[in-house]
Amino acid sequence: MSRRGLVTAMVFVLGTGCSHPGLQQMGAGVLASTGYVTTDQANGLLSAGTGLVKSQEDLTPEQEYYLGRAVSASLLAKFPPRRSAPASRYLNEIGMSLVSVSDTPETFAGYRFAVVESRExxxxxxxxxxxxxSSxxxxxxxxxxATAAVLAHEIAHVVKRHGINAISNAQLFSALTEASQAGASIAASKVSSPVNLGPITGVFAESVSGVVDTLLTKGFDRSQEYEADLYAAELLQRAGYDPNALVRVLAILETHAKGEHDGWFATHPRPADRIEELNSDFTFPPATDVPASRKARFAALK
Amino acid sequence: MKRCIVAAICMLAASQAHAEPIWVQVRQSQVRSQPKFYAQSLGPVRYGERLEKLSEDGGWVKVQLAAKQGYLPLSAVSQDQIVLSSAELLKVRADSAEVVLAGKGFSKEVEQRYRSEASGSRYDLVDYVEQSSRVSPAEVQQFMKQGGLGK
Structure with missing residues (x-):
């Protein structure tokens, strides 16, 4: 067996038997003695070998970012972004006003908002x-x-990590296995030779497909949509927008619901049901008029 | 001798109880003077940087940054160690069960491989969105003030 193969094998053998911290320390020492990994790296690899992905919640912000970029690359191929600097700036200012009062104001690379060209x-x-x-x-x-209400609903999906939940546990388990092998290979190669990224890239592609399919075809669970609506109403209120705007948007959608089976209508519960759910879960303040300062600048989006 | 050992153990335990290291888990953030998104920046921190956590309150952590104390959003930090190798290929959360997945699951290297295989993807448009959608915290703060928001 080559030294690279030996270290890879040791990671798995020691990893499976290292549930006790003392044993893990001993195992790390043995691994580190190969000279191919540092003690810290050996500890990291053995930790991986002893654990399993418990849920989608375990994905790090960095991994969510690369997943989000890949999902976006697929979505934008179908719905290209509108290239209007004033509209982009205005939309991002609305979005960031909401993000700034959210429970996840910072993601790995920050939030991005864009109008995409679509008739749906x-x-x-x-x-x-x-x-x-969509345009x-x-x-x-x-x-x-009303625009803020739509963005708040989508921000809620990000904060609640509903997109990540579209990846099945089986896919994540598979990802862990492949990643462990890739990590062991890296350790064994002292980062000096190419790592076989093929298997993990395959899992990555499957995960991307799972999220895209949920966004465009299957939709989130009804409970996730209701949760996003409730959080959106809270976000609007925190930011100083009128949360009643969310009900106004749903009412607009309700007028389009009859006969529409594409886009939003294919992936979301009936607007009337959502309004009913919201009214039972959220105490709305009296509706207020949109101030003149906000009315004046809205033209930037049109 | 026994007393020395007991004292040493107690000192070790005490030092570990006070030391609460945390690591920056976003690409870049700003340590703020107050626990508010738009508070004055005391300085930038970057992915993988280790900080000392002093306290936690309402979605914010109070941290020590050199001689200053300031605040970071809870979502920007991790209690799990982020280890960066010299080649930045082995990025792991060392205390996490999914330690290797953190670095090797969905990473820049995997994206590069995926891009070469996913012919229908438009990463150029993703890059456009990322570059064209940036607004500064100061701009957003002004936007909110002008629109009567954030009261």
């Missing part, structure tokens, strides 16, 4: 903080508060 009324978010709203949806929105 739709909005979606990718892991890591990529939020998209058809924008044309239906009457004011800034």
């Amino acid at each position: 009324i739709n909005a979606f978010s990718a892991p890591g903080g990529f939020v998209y709203i 058809a949806f924008v044309s239906e929105l009457p004011d800034e508060d």
Whole structure:
């Protein structure tokens, strides 16, 4: 057996028997003695060998970001971004106003908001903080508060990590196995020879497909949509927007719901059901008029 | 001798109880003067940087940055160690069960491989969105003030 193969094998053998911290320390010492890994790296590899991915919640912000970029690359191929600097700036200012009062104000590389060209009324978010709203949806929105309501719903999906949950546990388990092998290979090669990224890239591709399929075809669970609506109402209120704007948007969507089976309507519960759910879970303040200062700047989006 | 050993153990335990290291888990963040998104920046911190956590309150952690004390969003830090190898290929959260997945699961290297295989993907448009959608905290703060938000 080559030394590289030997270290790889040791990672798995020692890893499976190192549930006790003392044993793990001993195992790390044995691994480190090969000269191919440092003690810290050996400890890291053995920790991986002893654990399993418990849930999608365990993905790090960095991994969510790369997943979100790949999901975005697929979405934007279908719905290209509108290239309007004023609209982009305005949309991102609305979005960041909401993000700043959210429970996850910072993701790995920050939130991004974009209008995408599409005749379907739709909005979606990718892991890591990529939020998209279709041009058809924008044309239906009457004011800034209504726009904020749509963005708040999508931000809620990011904060609640609903996109990540679209990846099955089986896929993540598979990813861990492949990643452990890749990590052991890296350790064994002293980062001097190419690592076989093929298997983990395959799992990555499957995960991306799972999220894209959920966003465009299957939709989130009804409970996740209701959760996103409730959090959106809270975000609007925290930021100083009128949370009643969310109900106004849902009412607009309800008028389009009959006969529409694509886009938003294919992936979301009936707007009327969502309004009913919201009213039972959220105490709305009296509706207020959108201030003149916010009305004046809304033209940037149109 | 026994007393010395007991004293040493007690000192070790005490020092570990006070030391609460945390690591930056976002690409870059700012340590703020107050636990508010738009508070004055005391200085930048970057991915993998180790800080000392002093306290935690309402979604913010109070940290020690050189001689200053400031705040970071809870979402920007991890209690799990982030180890960066010299080649930055082995990025792991050493105390996490999914330690290697953190570095090797979905990483820059995997993205590069995926890009060469996923013909239908438009990463150029993702890069465009990332570059064209940036607004500064000061701009957003001004936007909120002008629109009567954030009261």
